Amino acid sequence: MQKHIQKFDVIVIGAGSGLNISSAASSLGLNVALVEEGPMGGTCLNRGCIPSKIIIHSADVADIVRNSSVFGLKAKLNGVDFGKVMKRAAIVHQEAKEIEEAVKEDKNVTLFKVRGTFVGKKIVQVGNKQITADKIIIGAGTRPQILPIEGIEDVHCITSDEALWLKKLPKSMIVLGGGYIAAELAHFYRAMGTKVTVVQRSEILVKNEDENISRAFTRIFKKRHNVITGFVPVKAEKKGKSILLTISNSKITKKIEAEQLLMATGRIPNTDILEVAKTGVRVRNGFVETNEYMETDVKGIWAFGDIAGKYQFKHSANDEADIVIRNALYGQHDKVNYKAMPHAIFSSPQVAGVGEREQDLKVRKADYVVGEHKYYSTGMGLALEDKEGFVRVYADRKTKKILGCHVLGTDASTVVHEAVLAMRYDITAEQLADAIHIHPALSEVLQRACVGIEWG
Numbered sequence: 414m415q416k417h418i419q420k421f422d423v424i425v426i427g428a429g430s431g432l433n434i435s436s437a438a439s440s441l442g443l444n445v446a447l448v449e450e451g452p453m454g455g456t457c458l459n460r461g462c463i464p465s466k467i468i469i470h471s472a473d474v475a476d477i478v479r480n481s482s483v484f485g486l487k488a489k490l491n492g493v494d495f496g497k498v499m500k501r502a503a504i505v506h507q508e509a510k511e512i513e514e515a516v517k518e519d520k521n522v523t524l525f526k527v528r529g530t531f532v533g534k535k536i537v538q539v540g541n542k543q544i545t546a547d548k549i550i551i552g553a554g555t556r557p558q559i560l561p562i563e564g565i566e567d568v569h570c571i572t573s574d575e576a577l578w579l580k581k582l583p584k585s586m587i588v589l590g591g592g593y594i595a596a597e598l599a600h601f602y603r604a605m606g607t608k609v610t611v612v613q614r615s616e617i618l619v620k621n622e623d624e625n626i627s628r629a630f631t632r633i634f635k636k637r638h639n640v641i642t643g644f645v646p647v648k649a650e651k652k653g654k655s656i657l658l659t660i661s662n663s664k665i666t667k668k669i670e671a672e673q674l675l676m677a678t679g680r681i682p683n684t685d686i687l688e689v690a691k692t693g694v695r696v697r698n699g700f701v702e703t704n705e706y707m708e709t710d711v712k713g714i715w716a717f718g719d720i721a722g723k724y725q726f727k728h729s730a731n732d733e734a735d736i737v738i739r740n741a742l743y744g745q746h747d748k749v750n751y752k753a754m755p756h757a758i759f760s761s762p763q764v765a766g767v768g769e770r771e772q773d774l775k776v777r778k779a780d781y782v783v784g785e786h787k788y789y790s791t792g793m794g795l796a797l798e799d800k801e802g803f804v805r806v807y808a809d810r811k812t813k814k815i816l817g818c819h820v821l822g823t824d825a826s827t828v829v830h831e832a833v834l835a836m837r838y839d840i841t842a843e844q845l846a847d848a849i850h851i852h853p854a855l856s857e858v859l860q861r862a863c864v865g866i867e868w869g
Contacts, residue, residue, distance in 0.1 A: 418536060418543045421446040423742075426529050426537070426687065427552035429455020430718055430730040432512065434550055437738045439521040446544050447522055448529035448537065453512035454505070456554050456719070457727040460574045464502035468577065469597060469759050471498045472604030476761060483798050493605050495582040502577065529553075531692040535713065548741050551694070551701060551709075551716040552734070553687050555680040555725065560589070563648040568656045570649065570674045573598060583607050583673040587658055589646055591618040595677035596634070596760040603638055604761070610639040610669055612646060612660055619758060623770040623819035625805055630821060633762055633801050641669070649674065682720045698722070705748040707737050715741050724754055753836035757826035762801060765829035768817030768836055769807060780810045784842065784866035788822045791861065792853025799823045804862040806832065806842060810869065813841040824855060831859050842866055 421444050425435045428449035435447045452459045481488035516524050525539040532538045536545050557572035559565065571579075573594050584607065588599045591613030603609040611618070611634070618631045618640070634640055641660065644667075648659040656674045660667060682699045684690075694709045695702045700722030707715045717733035719725045732749065739745040755767040774781050788794030788802030802822020808815050818832030835845050846863035850856050 416543055418545050419446075421523070421544060421546040422548065424448065424537060424544060424546040424549045425552065426550065427455060427554055427718070427720075428453045428512075428516075429457060429552060429554060430727070430734040431455070431550065431552040432516075433731065433734045434552070434738055434742075435516070435522055436519075438742055439519050441742060443521065443742075445522045446525060446537075446539075446546065447516060448525045448527070448539055450526065450528040452506070452509035453516065454509045455552075458505050459509055460577060462727055464505050464577045465573075465597060465601075466759055467502040467504070468498055469601050471501070472601040473761065475604045480798075493582065495605060496580070498605070499578065499580070528686070530686070530688045531690075532688075534692050534711070536692070547713050549692075549714045550737055550741060551687070551689065551714065551720060552718045552730070553683045553720050555682050555719040557676065558679045558681045559676055560646065560678050562646050565649045568649045568651055568674060570656075570676050572676050576602075576675055576677075579673075583671075585655075585671040586610070586673040586675055587612060587656070587669060587671040588675045588677055590677035590679070591615065591620065591642070592677065592679065593619060593756075593758040593760070593764075595675075596630075596758055596764075598675060598677060599634075599638055600760040607673075608639075608671075610641065610671060612644055612658070612669070613640070613642045614645050616642045618642070619764060622758075622764060622766060623805065623817070624772045626764055626766065626819050626821050629801070629803070630760075630762065630764060634760075637761070680719070680725065682722065684720060687720075706740050706746060707733055707749060708740070723749075723751065724756075726754070726756055729754055753833050755829055755833045757829070759826065762799075762821050763823065763825035764819075764821050765825040766817070766819040767829055767833050768815065770817060770819065771805075771807065774807060774816065779816065781807050781816055782810050782866050782868055783807060784862040784864070786858050786862040786865055788855075788858050791855070791857045793855040794822075794858060796853070797823050797855075802858070804828065804858050806859070806862045806866070808842040808863075808866060813843050813868070814839060815842050815845070815863075818859070820859075822858075828855060828859055831856060 423438045424446045425431045426448045438445045478490045527540040529537045586607050588611045599609050617627045644660040644662050650657050655670050693711045701716040703721050715737045718730035736749045739747045757765040784806040788799040805819045807817045815836050820829045842863040850860045
């Protein structure tokens with residue numbers, strides 16, 4: 414006997430930025446199935462950018478207090494109420510519940526609060542039911558990667574998912590990885606008082622950044638943390654209440670010990686859990702392949718966000734979701750525009766970037782010029798005592814258009830945005846430099862980097 418398959422107009426898998434799509438479909442009067450086994454809001458709201466930035470701000474404040482003598486103040490950090498620090502982030506749980514209640518009240522949306530898996534072409538298993546639709550949108554995201562280290566299954570290893578919700582502040586922690594998640598969480602726990610050791614395979618941290626930024630960040634981070642570069646983990650084992658990690662390089666092997674082990678070695682797409690191959694969708698390196706319209710190779714199936722692997726940022730996922738709405742729901746044929754896609758690392762120091770890195774320009778033998786300016790050479794940089802921060806701008810020698818901008822320092826995530834706007838709308842470095850900037854706002858550091866370009 415053939416199993417009954419419930420038909421919908423649209424199926425949306427993933428309730429992160431997928432909520433934008435399900436809401437838009439509902440507003441058109443379509444019958445929508447929303448499939449999400451976790452809390453509403455996806456990784457960003459529940460396990461990523463929002464809770465992490467809430468607790469990281471506490472770390473930033475703690476560092477300001479510790480360094481207050483620089484500003485002529487006699488302040489002292491008397492302690493950390495770790496429970497209260499973490500409780501501030503718990504506001505996201507209430508927000509997720511409110512979103513879920515709103516979804517359930519929407520008469521056009523049916524929420525399946527279970528894991529969805531494809532069992533056939535355009536057929537999704539949700540609990541004991543099977544559903545289908547002419548239009549299916551996949552936005553099921555990624556999950557933390559666990560390295561296959563010997564003995565890792567026998568120790569209590571945590572990922573970023575758990576690190577954001579620990580009940581007790583660990584006395585010591587080993588952080589595996591040197592990317593943005595490792596940098597942010599190492600900064601947070603060190604500022605809270607944990608003795609942090611960072612172990613990174615390569616010789617530099619945040620290696621995907623502009624090479625000048627990576628080198629400077631690594632140098633600064635090593636002043637504040639115990640950073641071991643050029644080593645790989647080979648074995649994890651229990652030692653009383655601690656974890657003993659064996660690491661090695663081509664020459665030596667050594668052991669390090671800590672109360673907690675945090676795996677921050679990247680994220681992997683959920684295509685295997687979703688079993689997308691059963692619906693005929695092509696996958697490359699684990700990510701769903703899409704074209705510039707966010708279409709997969711199966712007619713009527715779109716994918717976006719982290720699982721599509723273009724960029725793994727919330728802001729890019731929102732932009733891609735908007736393209737899916739236009740194309741899947743309104744029948745348009747719009748291309749996604751990734752021009753000037755920025756990113757930031759909310760560590761200490763902050764890092765932000767947009768466009769090409771110097772190593773990219775060297776590889777393609779671009780005819781480019783460089784503008785660089787230090788924070789401390791501006792009024793606000795001086796006031797902030799930011800002696801390490803700098804902005805580096807690359808521009809095409811002939812067109813004078815900005816090719817890339819990379820920032821290390823206070824509020825880098827905000828400073829970079831003027832360059833994002835300039836690159837998005839073809840404003841030249843000369844035009845940016847010519848614009849009147851508030852003095853002595855921090856934005857002057859980017860302006861002066863552009864002023865300092867020698868065009869030759």
